[in-house]
Amino acid sequence: MVDVPLGPAGAVPPTEMEDMELYHPKSWVTKYVFSQDAKIIAVQYSITALSIGLVALVLSWLMRLQLGFPGVFSFIDANAYYQFITMHGMMMVVYVLTALFLGGFGNYLIPLMIGARDMVFPYANMLSFWFYLLAVAVLMASFFVPGGPTGAGWTLYPPQAITSGTPGGQDLGIILMLVSLMIFIVGFTMGGLNYVVTVLQARTRGMTLMRMPLTVWGIFTASFMALLAFPALFVGAVMMLFDRILGTSFFMPAMVEMGQQLERTGGSPILFQHLFWFFGHPEVYIVALPAFGIVSDLISTHARRNIFGYRMMVWALLGIGALSFIVWAHHMYVSGMNPYFGFFFATTTLIIAVPTAIKVYNWILTLWRGDIHLTVPMLFALAFIVTFVNGGLTGLFLGNVVVDVPLSDTMFVVAHFHMVMGVAPILVIFGAIYHWYPKVTGRMLDDTLGKLHFWVTFLGAYAIFFPMHYLGLIGVPRRYHDIADMAFVPASAHTLNAFITVVALIVGAVQLVFVFNLIWSLYRGRRADGNPWHATTLEWQTPETPPPHGNWGKEQPVVYRWAYDYSVPGAAQDFVPQNQATIAHAAARPAG
Amino acid sequence: MTSIFLFLAGIGAFGGWWLAKQRLTARPWLEEGAAGEFPGTEALSIPAAKIGLGIFLAVVGALFALFISAYSMRMGMPDWRSVPMPRLLWPNTGMLIMSSVALQWGVVAARRDDLDVVRVCLLAGGAFSVAFLAGQVLVWRQLTDGGYLLAGNPANSFFYLITGLHGLHMLGGLVALGRTVDAAWRSVEPDRLRQSIELCALYWHFLLLVWLVLMNLLTGWADDIVAVCRALLT
Numbered sequence A: 001m002v003d004v005p006l007g008p009a010g011a012v013p014p015t016e017m018e019d020m021e022l023y024h025p026k027s028w029v030t031k032y033v034f035s036q037d038a039k040i041i042a043v044q045y046s047i048t049a050l051s052i053g054l055v056a057l058v059l060s061w062l063m064r065l066q067l068g069f070p071g072v073f074s075f076i077d078a079n080a081y082y083q084f085i086t087m088h089g090m091m092m093v094v095y096v097l098t099a100l101f102l103g104g105f106g107n108y109l110i111p112l113m114i115g116a117r118d119m120v121f122p123y124a125n126m127l128s129f130w131f132y133l134l135a136v137a138v139l140m141a142s143f144f145v146p147g148g149p150t151g152a153g154w155t156l157y158p159p160q161a162i163t164s165g166t167p168g169g170q171d172l173g174i175i176l177m178l179v180s181l182m183i184f185i186v187g188f189t190m191g192g193l194n195y196v197v198t199v200l201q202a203r204t205r206g207m208t209l210m211r212m213p214l215t216v217w218g219i220f221t222a223s224f225m226a227l228l229a230f231p232a233l234f235v236g237a238v239m240m241l242f243d244r245i246l247g248t249s250f251f252m253p254a255m256v257e258m259g260q261q262l263e264r265t266g267g268s269p270i271l272f273q274h275l276f277w278f279f280g281h282p283e284v285y286i287v288a289l290p291a292f293g294i295v296s297d298l299i300s301t302h303a304r305r306n307i308f309g310y311r312m313m314v315w316a317l318l319g320i321g322a323l324s325f326i327v328w329a330h331h332m333y334v335s336g337m338n339p340y341f342g343f344f345f346a347t348t349t350l351i352i353a354v355p356t357a358i359k360v361y362n363w364i365l366t367l368w369r370g371d372i373h374l375t376v377p378m379l380f381a382l383a384f385i386v387t388f389v390n391g392g393l394t395g396l397f398l399g400n401v402v403v404d405v406p407l408s409d410t411m412f413v414v415a416h417f418h419m420v421m422g423v424a425p426i427l428v429i430f431g432a433i434y435h436w437y438p439k440v441t442g443r444m445l446d447d448t449l450g451k452l453h454f455w456v457t458f459l460g461a462y463a464i465f466f467p468m469h470y471l472g473l474i475g476v477p478r479r480y481h482d483i484a485d486m487a488f489v490p491a492s493a494h495t496l497n498a499f500i501t502v503v504a505l506i507v508g509a510v511q512l513v514f515v516f517n518l519i520w521s522l523y524r525g526r527r528a529d530g531n532p533w534h535a536t537t538l539e540w541q542t543p544e545t546p547p548p549h550g551n552w553g554k555e556q557p558v559v560y561r562w563a564y565d566y567s568v569p570g571a572a573q574d575f576v577p578q579n580q581a582t583i584a585h586a587a588a589r590p591a592g
Numbered sequence B: 001m002t003s004i005f006l007f008l009a010g011i012g013a014f015g016g017w018w019l020a021k022q023r024l025t026a027r028p029w030l031e032e033g034a035a036g037e038f039p040g041t042e043a044l045s046i047p048a049a050k051i052g053l054g055i056f057l058a059v060v061g062a063l064f065a066l067f068i069s070a071y072s073m074r075m076g077m078p079d080w081r082s083v084p085m086p087r088l089l090w091p092n093t094g095m096l097i098m099s100s101v102a103l104q105w106g107v108v109a110a111r112r113d114d115l116d117v118v119r120v121c122l123l124a125g126g127a128f129s130v131a132f133l134a135g136q137v138l139v140w141r142q143l144t145d146g147g148y149l150l151a152g153n154p155a156n157s158f159f160y161l162i163t164g165l166h167g168l169h170m171l172g173g174l175v176a177l178g179r180t181v182d183a184a185w186r187s188v189e190p191d192r193l194r195q196s197i198e199l200c201a202l203y204w205h206f207l208l209l210v211w212l213v214l215m216n217l218l219t220g221w222a223d224d225i226v227a228v229c230r231a232l233l234t
Helices: A028-033 A038-068 A078-113 A122-143 A173-201 A214-245 A270-301 A309-324 A339-352 A353-367 A376-399 A400-406 A411-441 A448-475 A491-524 B004-021 B048-074 B089-111 B115-145 B154-187 B189-218 B223-233
Strands: none
Touching: A038 A078, A038 A122, A038 A411, A038 A491, A038 B189, A078 A122, A078 A173, A078 A214, A078 A270, A078 A411, A173 A214, A173 B048, A214 A309, A214 B004, A214 B154, A270 A309, A270 A353, A270 A376, A270 A411, A309 A339, A309 A353, A339 A353, A339 A376, A339 A400, A339 B223, A353 A376, A353 B004, A376 A400, A376 A411, A376 A448, A400 B089, A411 A491, A448 A491, B004 B048, B004 B223, B048 B154, B048 B189, B089 B115, B089 B189, B115 B154, B115 B189, B154 B189
C-alpha cells in the first residue's frame, strides 16, 4: 500500500490551538447526574424528551378515541378533549422536538463532529438541562392542579386562554403553562449560546466551516434562529401572565363574560398572534433544519455517495433560516388583516419553497446511482423525504390566501402540519437514533425490531394522515370535540374517523417496540465497533466507543478533508475519514 | 412589528457580512489538506466568553425590540393614556451613564494593570448601578402614589413591565459584577480579570443603550418615529 501525499498537505503545521480546559467530575453525582459533559447532558435531554413524547402520544390516543368513537368514553368530555389537544401540541412541538433536536442531538453531535472536547460553557450547558427538566415538571404539574391543565389550544390565543369558559383559564392551568414556557426559554438560551459559540470557537484544526457535516450546519442555524425567535414567545407569555394575574389589558379587549362586563379595555388579541407566530413560524424551521442536516448525513452515509451540492445545501439552510422570519403572518390569514399584508406573506411563503426544493432535489440526486444500503436509518431517511414532500406540497396550497381561508379551520390543516412538522421530523429522529445509538452505547439496535418499527410507523402514519386531508376537504372542522350531529358531515366521515383512530392506536403501540429495542439492545444488542456504518465524520473516529469524557484521548483530531468523501474513485475503501491525511489507493496495493 | 424587523435586519446584515468572509463559496470537495492552508477559516481569535456575551446581547436586544414592537402596536388603540414622566428619570439616567463610564475606566485601568484603580472603578460602577435601581424603584413609587397603577392603563402596564425587565437585567449584571469584584480582590490572573471587566463593561454599555432607547419611547419623544413605523406596516 502506498500513501499518496496530497500537495503540501502531508505535513501538519504545529498546533496553534490551545487544548480545551476540561472540568473533571469527582463523584458519581457530578459524573452522571449534575454532569457537565455534553454527551451525558445529551442523553439526559433525550430520555426526558422521549418520556414526554410518550405522554403526548397517549394524549393523542385519547383525542383519537373521542373523534373515532364519540360518546363511548365518558371521561373524555369537551374540557378534557381541549386539554389533551393543548398539552399534546405544546409538548410535541416545544418539549419533544425542539429539546430532542437541539438539546439531545445538538449536545451529542456538535462537539464530536467538530472535533472538540466538550461545549465551551459546560456549566451553563448543565444548567440548561436542569431548567428544561424544571420546565417539564411545571408543565406536568398542571395535570394535578385543580381545574387541570389549560385547554386553550397550543397557540394559547387570548382572550379565551384566560377566561373562565376555557379549562384552566381561571385556574392554575394557564399560569403553569406560561411559567413552564418561560423557564424552558431561559434554559434553552443557555444551551443555545453553547451550541452556537461551540461551533464558532471550538472547531478542531482544519475543520473549516465548509468542512462541517450538514448536521452541524443544521443544528447551528436552528440554534441561532431559536435564540432570536424564542424571545417573542417569552414576551407574549410575560404579557399574558400579567393579563391573567395582575389584571392588565395587553391582550384583553373589552368583553362580556357570562353576562358580566369585564374590567378590561382595548387590549389587542391580534398583538398576541403576531408575537406567537413570530416565534411559531421560525419554530417550524428550528425543528426542520436539524432534521434536514441529519437526513443529509444519513443519506450520504448509507448511499455511500458524497452529498450532492454541498455548498447549495449550506446556502439553502441559511436562506431558509433567514426567510423563516418574514413569513409568520401566513398563520393569520383569517385574523382579518390587511389584504396587502396577506399578499406579502403569501409571496414570502412561496419563496421559501425554493431553497427547500433545492434541498429535496439534492437529496434525490445524492441517491442517484448511489450504493444504497436499506439499513433502518436509511429507511427512515427515505421515508422522511417522501413525507416532507407530501407535507410541503399541501403547505403550498395553504400558503395561498384564497385556498387557506376555506381550509383554515378544517382537518386539512391538521393533516398538513402533522405530515410536515410531526411525522417528518419524528422519522428523522428515529433514523438518527438508529444511526448513532451504536456510538452512544457501543451496541447496535436490533435490526428486525427496527424494520418492524419502521414499516408500521411509516405506513401507519400515511394511513392516519392521508385520509385526514380528505376529511378536511369535505369540510370536517378541526378543534371540535364532537361532530356526530353535524348535518353536513357525511356518515362516511365517521367511518373514516374510526379507521384513523384504530390505526393511530396501532402506530402508537408499535412505539413500545422501539422503547423495548432501546432498552433490550443496551444489554443484549450486538456489540458495535467504533465505526459500524463506515462513515467519514469525526464522531465515528473517536479512539474509544462510547467516547469517554474529553472525547479524543491525548490529542484532538486534525481534519484534512470535507465530510463526504464516499466512494472516492481509486481509493482502497469506499470512505475516507475526515481526519485521514492521505488517500490509500487500491491500485497500489501489493499483489497477493 | 417594525422594530423587531429592523433589529433582525441589522443582525442579519452583520451575520451576512461575517459569513461572506468565511469562504462560503469554497469547494470543500476539492480542497484536501491540513489547516492553515486556507486563510480566514480558523476559529476566531476573540475569546469564547466575549462571543457568547455578544450573542446573548443579541438575544436580549431581540427581547426589548419585541417589547418595543408590542408597545408601538398597542399604543395605537384608543384607550391609551400616556404616563407623565417623573423627573427622577433624569438623575437615574445620569447614574446609569456614570456606572458605564466607571466600568469603562476600569477596562482602561485593567489594560494598564493598575489594580487599585480597577478596584475603585468596579466598586463605583456597582454603586452607581445600585443607585440607578433604587432610583427606578422610587420612580415606581411616585407613579403609584400618583394613581398610575399597573392595571390602570396599558401605558402604565408597559412602563412597569419594561422598566422592570430592564432592572432585572441590571440585577443579573450585578451578580456578574459581584463575581468580578471578588476576583479583583483575590488577585486572579490579570488576563482573566481584564476579560471579566471587559465583559461587564460591554454589558453595561449595552444596558445603557437599551435604556436610552426605552427612555425615548416611554417619554413619548419617539412617538413620531413610532407613528411612521406603524404607518409602514398598516
